[in-house]
Amino acid sequence: MKQGVAITGLGCLSGAGMNLAESMQSLFRNQRNPQPPQRFSTDHPVSYPVLELRDGLELPLDMCETIHARTSQLALAATLEALDDACWDVASLRGKRVGVCIGTTVGCALNCDDFYRAYKTDGDPGLATIERYLRSNPAALIARQLQLDGPNQTVVNACSSGTDAIGIAAAWLRAGVCDIAIAGGADELARVTYAGFSSLMITDTEPCKPFDLHRKGLNLGEGAGMLILESEAVRDGKKARGYLLGYGSACDAYHLTAPHPDGAGLKQALREAFAAAQVTPEQIAFVNAHGTGTPDNDRVESRVLHEVLPGVPFVSTKGYTGHTLGAAGAIEAVFTLACLQRGELPANIGFSTPDPELPATPLRENSRVEGDVALSESLAFGGNNAVLILAKGDG
Amino acid sequence: MRMAILGIGICCGCGNGVEALRSALQTGRVAPQEVCLERNGEADRFPTYRSSVEELSEFIPKRALRRIDHFSRMTLLGACLALKDADLLEADRSRTGVVIATGYGTLKTTFDFLDSYLDFGYACSSPTHFSNSVHNAAAAHVSMQFKATAPSLTVTQFEMSVASALLTAQLWLAEGRVDRVLFGAIDEYCEVLRYCRQQFFTDGEQGPIQPFSFDQQSAVVGEGAVFLVLTKAQEYAPYGYIDSVRLGNHLVNAVELPQDDMLIVGADGHKECGRYYAQLLKGREATAYAPLFGSFPTAAGFDLAVAALSLADRTRYPNPAVNGCANDAAEAAGRQFSDEKISCLKFGPGGDYGLIRLSL
Numbered sequence: 129m130k131q132g133v134a135i136t137g138l139g140c141l142s143g144a145g146m147n148l149a150e151s152m153q154s155l156f157r158n159q160r161n162p163q164p165p166q167r168f169s170t171d172h173p174v175s176y177p178v179l180e181l182r183d184g185l186e187l188p189l190d191m192c193e194t195i196h197a198r199t200s201q202l203a204l205a206a207t208l209e210a211l212d213d214a215c216w217d218v219a220s221l222r223g224k225r226v227g228v229c230i231g232t233t234v235g236c237a238l239n240c241d242d243f244y245r246a247y248k249t250d251g252d253p254g255l256a257t258i259e260r261y262l263r264s265n266p267a268a269l270i271a272r273q274l275q276l277d278g279p280n281q282t283v284v285n286a287c288s289s290g291t292d293a294i295g296i297a298a299a300w301l302r303a304g305v306c307d308i309a310i311a312g313g314a315d316e317l318a319r320v321t322y323a324g325f326s327s328l329m330i331t332d333t334e335p336c337k338p339f340d341l342h343r344k345g346l347n348l349g350e351g352a353g354m355l356i357l358e359s360e361a362v363r364d365g366k367k368a369r370g371y372l373l374g375y376g377s378a379c380d381a382y383h384l385t386a387p388h389p390d391g392a393g394l395k396q397a398l399r400e401a402f403a404a405a406q407v408t409p410e411q412i413a414f415v416n417a418h419g420t421g422t423p424d425n426d427r428v429e430s431r432v433l434h435e436v437l438p439g440v441p442f443v444s445t446k447g448y449t450g451h452t453l454g455a456a457g458a459i460e461a462v463f464t465l466a467c468l469q470r471g472e473l474p475a476n477i478g479f480s481t482p483d484p485e486l487p488a489t490p491l492r493e494n495s496r497v498e499g500d501v502a503l504s505e506s507l508a509f510g511g512n513n514a515v516l517i518l519a520k521g522d523g
Numbered sequence: 524m525r526m527a528i529l530g531i532g533i534c535c536g537c538g539n540g541v542e543a544l545r546s547a548l549q550t551g552r553v554a555p556q557e558v559c560l561e562r563n564g565e566a567d568r569f570p571t572y573r574s575s576v577e578e579l580s581e582f583i584p585k586r587a588l589r590r591i592d593h594f595s596r597m598t599l600l601g602a603c604l605a606l607k608d609a610d611l612l613e614a615d616r617s618r619t620g621v622v623i624a625t626g627y628g629t630l631k632t633t634f635d636f637l638d639s640y641l642d643f644g645y646a647c648s649s650p651t652h653f654s655n656s657v658h659n660a661a662a663a664h665v666s667m668q669f670k671a672t673a674p675s676l677t678v679t680q681f682e683m684s685v686a687s688a689l690l691t692a693q694l695w696l697a698e699g700r701v702d703r704v705l706f707g708a709i710d711e712y713c714e715v716l717r718y719c720r721q722q723f724f725t726d727g728e729q730g731p732i733q734p735f736s737f738d739q740q741s742a743v744v745g746e747g748a749v750f751l752v753l754t755k756a757q758e759y760a761p762y763g764y765i766d767s768v769r770l771g772n773h774l775v776n777a778v779e780l781p782q783d784d785m786l787i788v789g790a791d792g793h794k795e796c797g798r799y800y801a802q803l804l805k806g807r808e809a810t811a812y813a814p815l816f817g818s819f820p821t822a823a824g825f826d827l828a829v830a831a832l833s834l835a836d837r838t839r840y841p842n843p844a845v846n847g848c849a850n851d852a853a854e855a856a857g858r859q860f861s862d863e864k865i866s867c868l869k870f871g872p873g874g875d876y877g878l879i880r881l882s883l
Contacts, residue, residue, distance in 0.1 A: 281688070379672055
């Protein structure tokens with residue numbers, strides 16, 4: 129096992145909590161609160177529950193929603209928490225080579241349906257919404273807001289974006305492109321994705337049930353997860369929250385929205401991550417699975433886990449957060465590290481009845497973690513698969 | 524780590540394929556097409572640089588393209604032409620990564636999806652439009668078409684998309700994650716974009732693009748796809764090498780231009796970015812080729828293709844003519860060279876910059 133890239137700070141917010149501590153409390157109390165969307169409405173005859181943030185965001189005034197899109201606000205909130213966790217104040221980052229790599233979906237889409245509705249009715253809508261979109265590219269905005277000089281990249285690999293962003297940021301550090309990286313993912317709940325996922329008929333009308341026999345689909349969520357990655361030179365002995373040992377990604381090249389039935393791309397991503405991390409499947413203490421609660425995803429993922437990581441405990445945390453799309457992989461990486469540190473895993477909420485088609489089933493109860501290395505995986509539209517192998521930090 | 528450029532695929536307003544680009548560079552002229560839109564009872568006529576994707580059926584059966592939108596068709600055509608140019612159309616692509624840069628993504632399909640529920644109600648939202656509106660749909664079509672099972676990445680970051688995505692392509696090759704990268708830069712025109720640009724740039728959009736009139740808004744909307752087939756530096760590099768990719772913010776830490784390089788700037792008639800070029804160039808010789816393919820965020824990818832072709836042809840192509848007259852900065856252009864380095868510089872409106880250096 130190699131040392132990997134040090135992760136010195138974590139931050140996250142989602143429907144499970146407004147910060148990492150609150151989120152962990154929800155996870156280990158097995159609490160969740162899916163409900164119909166409060167921030168927008170539609171005329172859809174069916175109401176699908178979602179997991180929205182419980183409270184309002186507390187951000188600097190110049191980050192208010194009329195100026196910047198909610199996705200970027202979520203990204204900034206998680207970034208500030210992660211920087212604080214890593215004992216960095218923003219001013220001390222200036223003059224250093226700091227990269228920003230953030231995954232998103234909604235955060236880069238011109239989903240301005242109010243603007244477009246006005247445009248379609250031959251009105252002359254103002255461009256405030258468009259200007260906000262142009263100001264709000266997540267990685268560019270974080271770099272600009274914190275006055276950072278370094279590479280920045282907004283990854284739009286659908287639901288694996290957050291995982292990919294972390295893997296890419298680690299490569300920047302290894303290559304010496306920057307010394308510190310802010311990496312993760314962010315996505316807001318939006319009417320457009322709500323309509324889109326319901327059109328695909330992969331959303332559940334009840335709280336989602338990942339890996340359960342009666343699973344009917346996902347619940348959408350919103351949030352952000354951010355990690356601070358540091359080179360050894362900059363870290364200079366500072367304790368690490370964890371280490372990124374390996375990253376792998378691969379494309380199914382099979383279907384636009386459905387995973388490869390044999391999980392070909394996921395297996396390839398796992399192989400690459402294991403090789404990069406120099407660990408074996410036997411060393412993995414647990415897996416934070418993608419586990420959306422859709423019939424196809426969970427079937428493929430369960431089969432691959434049974435084949436590649438037989439007997440390794442796994443859990444989907446999407447029952448607590450909903451599917452936060454481009455943020456999901458990052459939030460789950462944060463949870464993975466926090467669970468390694470805590471030495472405990474939450475139950476896979478929503479799972480009660482095993483599906484005979486699924487050879488591997490998730491944890492039903494909160495459980496102790498036996499080991500120091502864990503894995504977080506993401507599957508995505510476009511056939512993307514991405515895997516992170518993470519190790520426990522220095523305490 | 525240097526990357527060798529093995530092939531180029533172009534689909535844009537100047538035509539399709541390397542020869543179309545070379546011809547446009549030699550003549551220094553591409554006439555934009557006039558588009559006429561009816562809106563609010565008025566006819567709106569304006570120039571655009573549009574792409575034709577008819578040629579795609581030479582590579583992919585029409586039947587297979589039925590549900591694929593214009594954005595992804597441009598992407599596929601650019602990718603096919605690049606692979607053909609590199610003589611890799613039939614090669615095994617299990618270790619070929621796909622990296623796509625786009626400023627805005629699939630605009631038309633995004634609005635088509637909104638149409639589906641705004642016109643017919645949320646219960647009638649189109650799953651086909653939704654799944655094709657996701658930003659990485661084009662990359663997925665490329666991976667599926669070419670059985671490219673290695674990593675795939677899409678980056679969306681307006682003007683910085685190209686430099687940022689190229690940085691990752693470079694690291695994938697350096698770390699041995701892939702043997703080759705199919706690197707593409709794509710943006711498309713749509714009517715809503717025209718409306719927005721008209722509102723933003725009330726004093727422009729009628730052309731011609733005057734890249735070096737930095738204080739004047741003269742952008743003309745364009746679209747297109749450009750692909751490069753990249754591999755680790757090797758002896759055979761028909762279009763030279765990409766030596767380095769640098770990103771930063773000029774306002775935080777001023778960009779330092781390599782002293783002796785030929786300079787291609789992404790100035791494309793946008794006044795907001797023009798001020799940074801004006802500050803930096805201060806009389807330094809530079810070329811800008813936006814008048815050949817139009818103004819759009821990932822046109823920086825076309826600058827890369829021009830640089831690569833210039834290296835292959837050992838020719839510094841002149842600045843495109845504007846109103847029949849060459850720009851002042853073009854005086855020394857059009858000459859042959861033997862051992863040059865070329866830097867491509869692109870600024871975003873916030874002072875973000877991408878600097879990509881190429882050489883033989």
